[in-house]
Amino acid sequence: MTGWHVDDETLRHYVERTDSMAEGASVEQHLLTCAQCRARVNTAATAVDSTMVDLAAVWDRTRDAVEVPRPSVFERLLRAAGIPAHEARLVAAASAFRGVWLVGVAAVLAFAAVAAMIGHARGLWLFLAVAPVAPCLVVAFSYDRRWDPALEPEMVTPYPALRLILLRTIAVLAVALPAVLLLGLFVPGEAPFAWLLPAVGFVAVVLAASTWVSPLNAAMAVSTVWLLTVWRLAARSASPTAVLQPRTQVAFLVLAAASFATFLVRRRHLHQLRPWR
Amino acid sequence: MEGPRSDETLLVGVAERDIGAFRVLYERHAGWLALRLARRCNDRDLVADAVQDTFVAVWQKPRGFRGDGDIAAWLWGIAIRRLVSRLRRRTDVAAMFESTATTPAAEDQVLLSVEHGDLGAALARLSPEMRAVIQAVVLDGLSAKEAAQLLHVPVSSVKTRLYRAKAQLRATLAEGLS
Numbered sequence: 481m482t483g484w485h486v487d488d489e490t491l492r493h494y495v496e497r498t499d500s501m502a503e504g505a506s507v508e509q510h511l512l513t514c515a516q517c518r519a520r521v522n523t524a525a526t527a528v529d530s531t532m533v534d535l536a537a538v539w540d541r542t543r544d545a546v547e548v549p550r551p552s553v554f555e556r557l558l559r560a561a562g563i564p565a566h567e568a569r570l571v572a573a574a575s576a577f578r579g580v581w582l583v584g585v586a587a588v589l590a591f592a593a594v595a596a597m598i599g600h601a602r603g604l605w606l607f608l609a610v611a612p613v614a615p616c617l618v619v620a621f622s623y624d625r626r627w628d629p630a631l632e633p634e635m636v637t638p639y640p641a642l643r644l645i646l647l648r649t650i651a652v653l654a655v656a657l658p659a660v661l662l663l664g665l666f667v668p669g670e671a672p673f674a675w676l677l678p679a680v681g682f683v684a685v686v687l688a689a690s691t692w693v694s695p696l697n698a699a700m701a702v703s704t705v706w707l708l709t710v711w712r713l714a715a716r717s718a719s720p721t722a723v724l725q726p727r728t729q730v731a732f733l734v735l736a737a738a739s740f741a742t743f744l745v746r747r748r749h750l751h752q753l754r755p756w757r
Numbered sequence: 758m759e760g761p762r763s764d765e766t767l768l769v770g771v772a773e774r775d776i777g778a779f780r781v782l783y784e785r786h787a788g789w790l791a792l793r794l795a796r797r798c799n800d801r802d803l804v805a806d807a808v809q810d811t812f813v814a815v816w817q818k819p820r821g822f823r824g825d826g827d828i829a830a831w832l833w834g835i836a837i838r839r840l841v842s843r844l845r846r847r848t849d850v851a852a853m854f855e856s857t858a859t860t861p862a863a864e865d866q867v868l869l870s871v872e873h874g875d876l877g878a879a880l881a882r883l884s885p886e887m888r889a890v891i892q893a894v895v896l897d898g899l900s901a902k903e904a905a906q907l908l909h910v911p912v913s914s915v916k917t918r919l920y921r922a923k924a925q926l927r928a929t930l931a932e933g934l935s
Contacts, residue, residue, distance in 0.1 A: 495792065497796060500877055500880070500881060501877075501880045501881065501888055501891075501892065502876055502877035502880050502881075503877070504796065505892070505896045508793060508896070509896075511789055511793075511829065512827055512829050512830045512833060513827050513829070513830075515764075515785075515829075518785070518786070518788075518789045518829065519785070521788065521789040521792060522784075522785075522788030522789055525788050525789070525791075525792045526788065532791065532792065532795070533791045533795065533801050533804050533805040533808065534805065535787050535788060535791060535808075537805070538787065538791075538805045538808050538809050539780070539783055539784075539787070541809050542783065542808075542809045542812045542813055542816075543776065543780075545809065545813045546776075546779070546812075546813055546816040546817075547776075
């Protein structure tokens, strides 16, 4: 330090804002390097200035702000994407993001993918059996009360249910699909993308079916039917590529569209997704 | 105990989620930061928000300080940018740079010219718009884009005003020498 300090007169001018630009600039440059003069400015400001902000109140707000848990990366991403803060919180609260059992799903998929990679036809079948139903199971679990305590307060808040359900579904898929897709890349052949349309179709079916039964039951039923189908195809020793045929893919597209239409038409019966009944 | 803790020590404490250290840091710096911000923006609530944003940012990223220079300078860099970003969202409040500052009394003027020589006088002869640009870019170290957001003028205006202000200062100072 130079040992030079702002003299009292200049300091007073600075705090009262009766100084010139050159004077102010020189004080401000000095303040950046001199703790002593900063302390003097702090004291002078509280003593003199009526235009000063209420620092105690700002401190309270700052402390409140930092003591609130910081929104998760995912929640901040949603907000950055233009989704309002309260919706981002609801969407991010979906249990899929607590990760525990998303890890489980990933593990099963990884197992199937590895099996397929080793080159067993069975492995490929296994992947085809698991990958298409994984996303709809993820979605269904994210609506099950037993798995998601956040649903309780969330579902009693008056809120357009349709919007919330769609937002959550999209959010869950945004997490589940890339994970499955990434694993699919390790599966030889065209199989990695074959399950995409079936997966979307099954999610739509679960949403539509949940206007009658609980989403988890719907997802279980869909999974069972799919597993049986795959098992029968495998038993008939048909090639796994049967599922890849354009005709089958179109059928899944139609299934997705029809289910989604049903869901929209029956959206007044969404009570299964709103557990308070 | 060995006297008051240094800002660096406090920042380490903040990184370890020590709210006490955070509070000391706040009390040490919030005052002069608020005062300096208030000289650039006459909306008290906006200044309060900017101070809050600054310290929330410090709490979230205490390791943003890379250890070069003074912590006060680092804090000021955050604070002025927080103010810019708050102002950007508010079109009804414009930044103010000394535009309402009273003209120093005659004897102060004499003292000033003694103290600052021709530069003080040269600065005083700039138009308020040019002074604002000089302050934002030269003294506060903002980029042309940030200055434009702070002053609610196009970036091109910031650049032309800065260019003209420098030219005028140069001319005034050269006049004084001859």
